[in-house]
Amino acid sequence: MSEQDETLQIFFSETDELLKLAEESLLALESTPKSTSDIEQLFRSVHTVKSSAAMVGFICISDYAHLLETLLERIRSGKLAVTKNLITLLLGSIDFIRSMADRVSQGEAEADPEVLGEKKDQVKRYLGVEAISTAEEEPHPPVTEAPRGAAQFSFYKIDLKFRRDLFYSGQDPLLLLLGLSELGEFVQVAADLSELPDFEDFSMYDLYVSWHIIIKTNRSYEELEDVFMFVKDDNEISIEDITKRYREGVDTELAGRKLGEVLLEKGRITQEVLTDALEKQKMLGAILVEDGKIQSEELDQAVALQEESRAVYRKTTIRVDVEKINSLVNLGEEMGIGISKVHTLLEKYTGHGQTELMEEMQNLLKVNREFQERVTRVRMFPLEGTFRRFQRIARDLAFQQNKQINIISTGLDTELDKEVIEHITDPLKHLVRNCVDHGIETPEERQAKGKPPAGIIEFKAYQRGGKIFVEIRDDGRGIDLASVQRRGLEEGWIKPDQVLSKEALLAFIFKSGFSTRSRVTELSGRGVGMDVVKTQLDQIGGIIKIHTEKDRGASFTLCLPLRYSLMEVLRVMMQGISYLVPLQAIVGTEKFDKGLVKSFGAQEKMYPFRDDYLPLVDITKILDTGMPAANGHVAALVFLDTGARAFGIPVDEVLEPQQIIVKTLETNYRSVKGIAGATILGDGSVSLVLDLLGLEEMFFENSFKGVQLDEGEEKANP
């Protein structure tokens, strides 16, 4: 790798990391909009991306990040409030930077100039146009009272509270407002209805409404005042120059204020409504305490822990090449094998110093056990990052579809093998999309059903009995079994009069081409997906279970192995060589009774198993090792079901079942048909793991092709 390449490599992985951090802080900001530490982190991440992009010469990325930084600076200095829309824009910006980096890494141009311009404009809209030119003077531009030229606009806040009997004086507030509107552009007009009495007390000759107006104008204070010339004396009219606050065309004061106050001022709600709502509103913790779910001490502890972990989590990770870790894991295992071999030898040893040696050995065994455990843990990562990504996906999707969701994640510290995480990310992503797309209803629909408007999506992870469980649950409409059945009928999977159990119906969801939803969304609903989910899980030996209840929601539970390549196998001997058969495909083993074999033609043999006759497949014939056949003697049969076919294989001996780590042959050699990989047994020897699907194919589809001729070896000899 050249130095240049290496620098780029560092840039890509660093940028990736930084964007993740930025995204993380954005999501955190959404729930706690004023968290300075998150704003700081966000700012730092974007800043670093900017500088390193500039360093490696990616001008578009660095320019764009710079613009973003300017916007963030405004948030940091409290001039711009963090709103949901702003977060959405920023999340989009992070995605855009990521896509630019991706493009560059594939050797393309950073961005389409047109797209880049558009994206920049989006950001600029938040900055306000004039802000761009002053961007470099940040962070503390002097606020001057400099005389404004005619072309320069000012902002005025005008509060109008008229006498109740205004109408009797022949004045009409509407005309006054119209007159005012001719002088400039209304930025905001809010009618304050809080004085409005109950209906029976209402008098149509009285004026109850007052107004709060913000106007953008190039006229002077006096000109504005003139509009109210006839009313200003005996009414409460106040005109205030707030241009300072409105530097970028956005009311920067809003940032530091509470939402309720803002709404109140805009006349969207009355004081009573606000107070009422505030009384209802409590912190999640307080609600839990109140409901008796937790004790308040527990709450305090949890909060403290959470804060602590937030601080620590960011500090203590380093990036290491997976290869390095893998070789450590390999060596660790080898050392374990070595130690246990020495241990066995030592147990037989009776010579000098036997006691001391044995004592040391015991220590070594202890250290080794701990070492093994730790080494395996090195590859394990908490699901936290993955869940956070899903949170983001769910949030974005809900936002697009105008749905409201609350996300609950538990078991964030549950650790999984990195490779397993990589393999389940896509399936989980799909499930999350399904939950938002198909599961969660619109707020109106939910309220009609008597549910709270915001749906709940729950991510949960836990470990139980050597397996990891990952659950995704929503409280939406659930899976509509009736339409599943309809689909089944349409596709001809079910016969018209057939009655199927809930489980059997749910199994159809994993069939390719299945989708009950007629509406196609961007992400899910195209009928691809659930079958892919299943395939992906099959690959790592995972299982998925669905639970659903109409209008109560659906849950998908993934049951996963602790490690990616961890497999349960049965060890068998065939002609002196030991092979490993995946346990999940084994339906039973039986003693071989020659008398029960039924022959078909010259070669084919059938054997009774339970109620059926199953073909016998002589694996040693398919797996030709080129070695002289050892004096094998078939003593047992192992019956297998690959999902497509069931058959039996004759073996000499059935040994113990074990958990093994499958290593691929491709690393140093290449793939071999019929072999899934190899593993190192407890005694250090190598054994091959059978690939049943491959074998099945070889036996059932190639059995008529005859024996291949030996050739190629002699080609150089004339």
Next chain:
Amino acid sequence: MSEIKQYVIFSLDEEMYGIEILKIKEVVSYQKITPIPNTKGFVRGIINLRGVIVPVFDLREKFNLPQTTYNRFYIIIVMEISGRVMGVIVDEISDVMELFPEEVQDASNLPPGIRAEYIKAIGKKEDGLTILLDVDRLMSLEELEILDGT
């Protein structure tokens, strides 16, 4: 070839061969090899090298030399070739030899009938003659594929 190169010299059925020392990762004694099904004789099988699965090749088979029963006195030379680790079985390792450029003769002048495709050059030292193998070629993936007819 302008500089001195070191070669590990080994014997195979009384014949001397050399492999560039820089290609060699380590040397281990022969151990039980697990055969891989449906591969031709050249691919002997796989061994466990400290937790890594390593394929082992039989040079006798490749060079049409008489077969022998391998035991623990034979040697496996483990090499790393374009990122992949693999081993070859040899009779014994005799020497590490330094060859000056003038002691290396290219393989263009070989008697007919000798399979030149895996020979990189001939080493001449004192009165001995050593066949320097082109291991990159010998162990290339393409070569393995041709061999298996896949």
